[in-house]
Amino acid sequence: MAQPxxxxxxxxxxxxxxxxxxxVLLPLSPDEAYYWVWGRTLQPGYLDHPPMVALWIAAGTFIGGDGPAGIRLLGPLGLAAASLALADAGDRLMPEHRPGRWAALLLNAMPVTNAGAVLMTPDTPLFVFWCCTIWAVARLHASGRGNWWFTxxxxxGCALLSKYTAVLLGAGLVLWLLAEPSARRWWRDWRLYAGGLLAVLVFSPVLxxxxxxxxxxxxxQGGRAGAGADFGFRYLGELLAGQLGLASPILLILCAVGSWAAAMAWVRRRDAGAGLIATLxxxxxxxxxxxxxxxRVQGNWPAILYPGASLAAAAFTALRWQRIGAWLGGALSAVVLLQAGLAPLALPRSADPTLARLGGWPDLARQVNEARLQAGASFIAAEEYGLAAELALHLPPGVPVVAIGDRWDLFNLPAPPDGQGGVMLRSLRRGEGPSLWPGAAPIGEIIRSRSGVEAECYRLLRVETPAGEQPMALLPRPR
Incomplete structure (x- = not known):
């Protein structure tokens, strides 16, 4: 008889x-295009982040090609694996509540999770390996078998190889080992230290x-840490408002209430599983x-809180509100993805972040190439790394794309030949300050738009190689 x-x-x-x-539906963002360049120039490290996102993109494009489907292939698959891991972890950490599947449902209903599943950034592999680490600790706690420390x-280590904020995962775990009486015995087990050494070895290429x-x-990245000198509540308001949108209002409240309840369960009942969630x-x-x-705290940074917070929400809040929150979060996610992919609403840039990041790149590349042909130039250049990477993805085959800026000195990419003329694109948002390319001469302007709504305006400049002291790189093109 077939199983149901x-x-x-x-x-x-x-x-x-x-x-x-x-x-496939959503256009590639500038950051994704930039990480695609990483995937074509694999290194043990990069200026902005560790290399895991480059490895994921390299694997995805090997299977699916240098388009959105290949670049993003491992995102949905990784989030599916993370959902399975979180569901099992929740049931093992808190067997009396068995919150695992509901926690995974709440997490998958959040707009931030759905964005991470379809947009390939370092947060995507970090999110996946964060959930997998929670799963491994849950198996360790439930079984009492020290060999799980290796997992x-x-x-x-893979989480650290994804993004440096994974250090907070290790900090939370160490705090739990120090504060939870039932977990302190692991300090006397050599396998705890062997597992820590394994994490360092996985991360060592970055070092x-x-x-x-x-x-x-x-x-x-260390320069971003710390509260800074501009003390006030402006950025705090931005952070909270951003999380209301990224997690959805009801789910954010449930996560906060559930996390507090988990901490109280740890303090009052010595619930070790709830304590692990609280420390994470x-x-x-x-x-x-x-x-x-x-x-400013970027809105995506706190996404690492939601796997643990979703477990707490599923275990310690009312099921009725979980259902309402899941429906609302899923609906908001669908609206955002629909607007990003099809733009049914002609919203201005100030009201539509999807327009600013995703709109109009193929048409912009077409306009720039026409300007290049009219100017008799041999290449197209850009100062902004994301803009240069978008052009490298969308321009016709055989058109060289040159990126300029000090970050490119850290890549193993060839420099363009001397004595060539090109056309450089420069966003007017950068103001009228001096260009990185000395001697650049304005020749016109181009507008990037989606469905007739302006996303950004750019100035066209005539340039020639070399460009003085600034490093330049010839970007890879799709295969």
Whole structure:
């Protein structure tokens, strides 16, 4: 007799297929185009982030080609695996509540999760490996078998290899090991230290690369840490407003209430599983809140809080509100993705962030190439790394694309030949300050738009190689 289909697994499969379809529908953002360049020039490290996103894109484009489907292929698949991991982790950490599947449902209903599933950025692999690390710790806690520390170390190392904020995962885990009485015994087990060493070994290529490049990446990202000198509540308001949109209002409230209830269950009942959730949520949340008192916290940074917070919401809040929150979050996610892909509403840039990031790139590339042909130029250049990468993806085959700026000195990319003329594109948002390319002469303007709505205006400039002291790189083109 055939086994009945598990509706939860069927729903996850359907959601994954929808996300794979969305990867084709949505235009590539400048950051994704830039990370595609990483995937074509694999290195142990980069100025902005560790290399995991480049590895994911390289694998995806090997299978699916240098288009949106290939670049984003591992996103929906990774989020499906993360959902399975979180569901199992929740049931093992809190067997009396068995919140796993509901937690995965709440997490998948959030707009931030759906965006991470279809847009390939370093947050995507970080999110996946964060959930997998929670799963490995849950198996360790439920079984009491110390060999799970090797799996914890492997996944934690992969999380670090994805984004530096994964250090908060390790900090929360160490806090739990110190504060939870039932977990302190692991400090006497050599496998805990072996797992930590494994995490460091997985991350070690980034250390080696940074040491060889003047610790450039650590200096760049370390400069973002701290509350800054501009003390006030402006950035705090931005952070909270952003999370209301990215998590959806009801789910954000449920996550906050559930996390507090998990902390109380740990304090009052010595619930070790709830304690692990609390240590993975509250220290990092307090750090982001503290930083927002003096500097901007990007909206995607707190996304790492939601796997643990979703477990807490599913375990400690009313099921009725979870259902309402899941429906609302899913609806908001659908609206955002629909607007990003099809733009049924002709909203201005100020009201539509999808227009600013995703709209009009193929048509812009066509206009720029026409201007290049009219000017008799041999290449197209850009100062903004994302703009240069978008042009490299969308221009016709055989058109050289030159990127200029000090970051390109850290790539293993060829420089363009001397004595050639080109056309450079420069966003008017950058103002009228001096160009990175000395001697650049204005020759016109071009507008990037979607369905007749302006996304951005650019100035066209005539340039010639070489460009003085600024490093230049000839970007790869689609295969």
């Amino acid at each position: 289909v598990n509706p939860w697994l069927a729903g996850l499969l359907a959601l994954t297929l929808l996300r794979l379809g969305a990867t 914890v170390g492997l996944f934690a 080696v690369w940074n040491a060889a490049h003047g610790w450039a990446s650590f200096a760049k 949520v509250f220290p990092a949340a307090l750090l982001f809140l503290w930083q927002a008192l003096g500097s």
